[in-house]
Amino acid sequence: MPNMCPTKTAMPEQEPNVRNKNFEEVALGYTEEMAVNEATRCLNCKNKPCVNGCPVNVPIPDFIAHVAKGEFEEAYKVITMASSLPAVCGRVCPQESQCESKCVRGIKTESVGIGRLERFVADYHMKNSTAALEIPEPNGHKVAVIGAGPAGLTCAGSLAKKGYDVTIYEAFHTAGGVLMYGIPEFRLPKAIVQKEINGLKELGVKIETNMVMGKVMSVDELFENGFEAVFVGTGAGLPSFMGMEGEGLIGVYSANEFLTRINLMKAYKDEYDTPVIRPKNVAVVGGGNVAMDGARSAKRLGAENVYIVYRRSEAEMPARLEEIHHAKEEGINFKFLNNPIR
Numbered sequence: 346m347p348n349m350c351p352t353k354t355a356m357p358e359q360e361p362n363v364r365n366k367n368f369e370e371v372a373l374g375y376t377e378e379m380a381v382n383e384a385t386r387c388l389n390c391k392n393k394p395c396v397n398g399c400p401v402n403v404p405i406p407d408f409i410a411h412v413a414k415g416e417f418e419e420a421y422k423v424i425t426m427a428s429s430l431p432a433v434c435g436r437v438c439p440q441e442s443q444c445e446s447k448c449v450r451g452i453k454t455e456s457v458g459i460g461r462l463e464r465f466v467a468d469y470h471m472k473n474s475t476a477a478l479e480i481p482e483p484n485g486h487k488v489a490v491i492g493a494g495p496a497g498l499t500c501a502g503s504l505a506k507k508g509y510d511v512t513i514y515e516a517f518h519t520a521g522g523v524l525m526y527g528i529p530e531f532r533l534p535k536a537i538v539q540k541e542i543n544g545l546k547e548l549g550v551k552i553e554t555n556m557v558m559g560k561v562m563s564v565d566e567l568f569e570n571g572f573e574a575v576f577v578g579t580g581a582g583l584p585s586f587m588g589m590e591g592e593g594l595i596g597v598y599s600a601n602e603f604l605t606r607i608n609l610m611k612a613y614k615d616e617y618d619t620p621v622i623r624p625k626n627v628a629v630v631g632g633g634n635v636a637m638d639g640a641r642s643a644k645r646l647g648a649e650n651v652y653i654v655y656r657r658s659e660a661e662m663p664a665r666l667e668e669i670h671h672a673k674e675e676g677i678n679f680k681f682l683n684n685p686i687r
Contacts, residue, residue, distance in 0.1 A: 348385035351454035356461055361674035365644050368530040368613055371671060372436075375465040377415070384412035387457045390449050395459060398447035401499075403427045405444055405459055412462055421470040424463060429502025430495065430541045432471065433524060435464025436533050439665055471540055478547045484508035489572040491558045494522020496578030498545060505548040512572075514556040519609060522580055526609040527601075529638050531645070532668075535608070587630070590687035596622055600635045607642050627651045630685065632662035637669065640677045652678045654685060 357373040358364070364371050375383065387409045395405045404423055411420035424431045440460035448456035486509050490497045493515035501511045519525050524538045546552065556562065564575055584599030586592050603621065606612040610619035627643040629636050632655035644651045653672065655662060658681060662669060673679070 347388055348382060350386060353386075353455045353458040353461070354379050354383040356458075361671075361676070364531065365641070365675035368642075368645055370534050371531050372464075374468055375461060377417075377469075380412055380417075380462060380465040381415060383458050383462060384409045386450060387413070388449055394447040394449065395444040395457075398444040399427075400443065401427045403444075403463075408466065409457065409459070409462060412466060417466055417469045418474060418476075420466045421474075424466060428463075429499050429506075429545065431463055432467035432537050432541055433495070433533065435460050435462075435467055436537070437524075437528060441666060468537075471537075478544070480547075480549060481506055481508040483510060486510065486574075487512075487572045488574045488576065489514065489567045490576045490578065491564075492522065492578035492580060493517075493520035493542075493552055493554075494578060494580045495524060496580070497522070497576065498542065500576045500578060501550045502545050502548065505545065505550050510549070512551040512553060514558050514562070515552060515554045516557045517609070518554050520552050520554060526605040527635070527638070529604065529608055529642050531641070532638065589685070596624065598622075600631070600639050603639055604635070604642065607646075613642075613646060621646070623647050625649045628654050630654050632657065632664055634664045634668055637664045637672050637677075641672055641675060644675055644677060650678065651676070652680050654680045654682055656682060656684055 354375065356375070358371055359367075359369065359373065387406060389406045389410060393404075393406050396402050399405060404426065408420040408423040411417070411423060421431070428434055438460060441456075444459045445451060445456040448459070450456050484507065488504055488509050488511050490501050490511060490513040493513045497513055497515075498520070501513050504511050513520065515522075517526070520542050521535075521538045524533060525535060542552070558564070567575055582601070584601040586599070591597065606619055606621045611617040612619045612621040623646045624643075625648060627640070627648045627650070629640040629643070629652065631639075632653065636653055636655075640651045640653050659669075659679065
C-alpha cells in the first residue's frame with residue numbers, strides 16, 4: 346500500500362542561524378529510512394506524468410519503485426539510463442516546475458520529493474558502490490564538445506555511453522562551468538561536481554582545460570583533426586548590466602565576478618589570494634536564483650544587512666521557492682521597488 350502522508354518527508358537541514366555563517370551544504374540529505382518512506386508515497390501512476398515533466402525523461406516511477414524496496418543501486422542504474430549528472434540534478438534542478446509539478450500527488454497534497462530521492466540515490470552510489478564501471482564498446486566516431494558546463498558534460502556523457510570518442514575543450518582551468526563558478530558551495534558542493542566529472546572521465550571522456558576555442562584552435566581545425574561533429578555549449582559567460590547610473594562605482598559587482606571569486610577562487614577562505622569586498626550592507630538587484638546565491642553568499646561573508654531589491658512582486662520572482670524560503674530564514678531582507686533607476 347502507498348504511503349498516503351500528505352506532505353513530503355522533511356529534509357534535514359542546518360539551522361538557519363548556523364548555516365548563514367558557513368559555506369557548508371544547507372540540505373543534509375535523506376537517510377535510507379527517509380528515502381524509503383518518501384518513495385512509498387509514489388502512486389506509480391499508469392500514465393507517468395512526471396516523466397513528461399522531466400527534460401531528459403528519466404523513468405521516475407521505475408527508479409522510485411526500486412528505492413521503495415531498498416534497491417538503491419538498481420535505482421541508480423535506472424536514473425543514469427537518461428541522466429549523466431544525477432547528484433547535480435537532484436540538488437539544483439527546478440523540480441517544482443518540472444517533474445514534481447506533474448505529480449498526481451501534488452493535486453491535493455504535496456508532490457513526491459523526486460529531486461530529494463534522486464539526490465539520495467546518487468549520493469548513496471558515490472559512497473557505497475564498488476562495482477566496476479561498464480565501458481561501452483567504441484563505435485569508431487569522434488566528437489568534440491566545446492564547454493565543460495552542464496550542457497557540455499551532459500552531451501559528453503550521453504555520447505560516451507553510446508561508444509563515441511569524446512573530447513571536451515574548456516576555457517577555464519577547471520571543468521564544470523556554472524556548476525563550479527556560479528552555484529555556491531552551500532547549494533552544490535564542488536566535491537560532488539568533481540565526482541560526477543570523474544565518472545565521465547572513467548567512461549572515457551577526455552577533458553582539455555585552458556582551451557579558449559576560437560583562439561587556441563578553430564572549429565575547422567577540430568574537423569581537420571578527425572572530429573566528425575562539434576557540440577558548442579559555451580553557456581552565458583558574460584554578465585548583462587542594466588545601463589543604470591552608478592554601475593561603474595567601486596563596490597558594484599556583476600554576479601559573475603562576485604560568485605566566481607567566491608565559488609571557483611574560494612575568496613571566502615583566508616588562505617586563498619583572491620580577495621573580495623566584505624561590506625556591512627549589501628544590495629542585490631534581481632529576483633532569480635543567481636540573486637539568491639549572491640545575497641546568501643554576502644551574508645556568509647559577514648554582511649550585517651543584505652537586501653534583495655526586485656522590480657516586481659514576490660509572486661513574480663523567478664527564483665525557486667525553496668531558495669527564497671532559505672534566504673528569508675537566513676535573514677535576507679526583501680525590497681520590492683518599481684523600476685530602480687540608480
